[in-house]
Amino acid sequence: MTKKRILIGNSNFGYIVSNKGYFVDKTLLVKDFYDNSSQVLLMPRPRRFGKTLNLSMIEHFFDVKKKDAAALFSGYKISGEKAFCGAHQNKYPVINITLKNIRAGDWAECFDEIKMAISELYQNHKYLLKSEKLDDFEKSVFKNIILQTANLAAYKHSLKSLSKYLHAHYGEPAVVLVDEYDTPIISGYTEGYYKEIITFMQVFLGSAFKGNDSLQKGLITGIMRIAKESIFSELNNLGVFTITSLAFSDKFGFTEGETKKLLAYFGLAGNFPGVQQWYNGYKFGNTDRIYNPWSIVSYISRHEEGLRPYWINTGTDPLIKKRVLERDMDNTRDTLQKLISGQTIEKELHEDFVFADFQTDRELLWTLLTFSGYLSQVGHVAEETYRLRIPNFEITKVFKNIVLKWLNADIRVHKELLVKTLGHLTNNRIAEFEKGFKKIMGDTFSYFDTKGEPENVYQAYVLGMLAIIGDDYVIRSNRESGGGRYDILLIPHDRDRYGAVIEIKQLKKGEKETPQALAEKINGALSEAAGQIEKNKYYKELLDHKIKKIIKLPIVFVGKEAFVLPVAEGKES
Structure with missing residues (x-):
């Protein structure tokens, strides 16, 4: 049997499995997602915690165009769910769009990036231009979106429109997947076009996920839950499952058992104590000891270089960086120094994040740090209050560098x-x-x-x-x-x-x-x-x-x- 290998930097499920890549089995997420009573699910998780790969896995399972992909799931846990696979595998059209690369300095540039992303999405389904189920007007709109010449309204409604076209063509409603929905929103807040991006996203997501007869199931990922009144106000069919929720708590990041199995497969079982110190420490819902997946696979692929920070080298959220380095954050500095010394703190976590309050309510920083993966909740105190701590040595180095910047540059x-x-x-x-x-x-x-x-x-x-x-x-x-x-x-x-x-x-x-x-x-x-x-x-x-x-x-x-x-x-x- 050919030994599997670590494939870094590719989040395509089909590519990883077909090229003998090691895939940590999260396939039961497919069934849990579909069987959940909410038609649309929002699952915020920190960056680099497997969101894009999980959406790719879901796409390969449901996509009617990928019937050959059924073989990719052989030997994984979902293949044991015979009745579910028989009823749903490769039975629905799938829309999968990622917004994780949409960061821009102003709204005009942002909208250009959005048009490009939607154009690429439509190009993946350009066979619909030959479908007898679409009329000439619909095909004209379709072409204009591909050419990036459509009007603003067409792009706002493009997600719903594509689901409608696919439904008409295949006779089945679509599974709609949106990855990193909040990246352009965060960029809009930091760069001054928050109103424009929120207005766009309200229609882009709202029209696709509410009252859409062409929607079978929807899944949205991001880092945090933007407050309902800002973007999800009309979605009464939305189920939100954050890092504090019990459901889906083991579906993003590696559990300790998965981490030990992965290390043993590559002959690194003896290195587990160091890996545990550097990359462990997250608690999602009732699942303790969640490991940072990006850091684990990066370490395995370069283990001869020793234990190093990998996740923190993927880029610090500019919103966090800007806030913690502000001069008037004395209380924040004191609290971070307590965290560095190994203490826990008690803070409220506000799962409905309102950007308009972020500048005036300094306590919202702890919500942002926790949902972004810089802190971990270790226990529920009361209502919205949790005990928080730095999860591992890798993240401790982040905060040490922040303190050094205070002492050095500032x-x-x-x-x-x-x-x-x-x-x-x-x-x-x-x-x-x-x-x-x-x-x-x-x-x-x-x-x-x-x-x-x-x-x-x-x-x-x-x-x-x-x-x-x-x-x-x-x-x-x-x-x-x-x-x-x-x-x-x-x-x-x-x-x-x-x-x-x-x-x-x-x-x-x-x-x-x-x-x-x-x-x-x-x-x-x-x-x-x-x-x-x-x-x-x-x-x-x-x-x-x-x-x-x-x-x-x-x-x-x-x-x-x-x-x-x-x-x-x-x-x-």
Whole structure:
């Protein structure tokens, strides 16, 4: 038997299977989709999670033009559903259009891209120009769409029109598949033509999926669910199944069993622990441990290069990038730094996403990050509130890079200085660390808001700096160890390296306080913090990890200055 291979970059089910590509069996999605009580289904999932391939699989199963494709399903789970296959396999005309490449700088350019995509769709069915079931006017409209000379209304109704033509020709209503419907909408929002694209999509999708006698079944994929009042307001036959839904929870992304089987097939079973750390971590509905499929197949095809970030190299959503790098996002920065340190957060997830609210409601960022795959829900708290965390090491690197951009481009810290300073810390060169740390703080700390709970702000600031060494250390904060909760803990992956426990104190300088009095207060706070580390044995977790070399580091903040070593009397810096 010919060994199967990994085929990267092709999402055509027929091509993959006929060319001996390894296909993770998701074929029961076909039956689950068709048997669902909703006539039209919307299934938002993160990018690169198999949406396009799944739609191609559904197309090959139902398409009346692809009767030879029935053999492609031999040996896969759906082939065991004999009655279903006999009743529905290759029995319906299928429309399959992807909008994932429609990104443009203005509406005119966007509409040109839409016309091209619809033209290509119609060209796939140009045999209808010879059909006796279409009249001359319908054929004229058909030709104009192919030539990209039709009017706006014709393109708005083109999906419904094509289903009508196919129904007339074959005598069966069409299965209509729309992939990545929200890509042009997101582009419209970021580039300033949101009103125009929403107006177009309301008719394009609405006419095809509501009150259409030529529709057998419909499936729409994207990243998120745009609020009903914006685009799906008329679709009362729509079933929405998001990453929090129980149904279809294992149909996108690889389950742990599928991942282990895939690795074993290619002789990489021994690499599973590393794969688990890098690419695992998603929870869809009640299915735990969903793996990022793009990263898994990319790793297998290039495993000799080791574990690397693959999914994040496919491009960051510009909407997310723009928002998290904004200067007035202090609370967001603090929260991201908590996530980087391994903590969970509790946030509301709004499945009806309203772009008009995105600029004013900063909390919508967490919905966007979760539905885009940058965060994973790990538990339902109440109503719309979920516990969220960074799913894996690959995504942790994304957020570390974001923090570095804050510290580097936005607030003028050079990466070289940051690396050098943290190198002093992790090699127990505390005097050199203090000197570099003071320099960094002098350049950056005025950008941070110390109102409210200042000690928490200082802690978040330090966590942000430490993000750069996260490849070599597990960075944790506010966890119980020994007799209390430490502020920050650095656990090295290499047990021969230094571990560190950091305790933070914050002081205020009195208006008339003398340098000598301030120095005494700083030294007292340093002693208190050091004593707290020792008394409560905050380093116990390091001992549990067999770390023998431990740095016990108190840090005292006074305004924009940091102190880790005792101050000489009469001198505060």
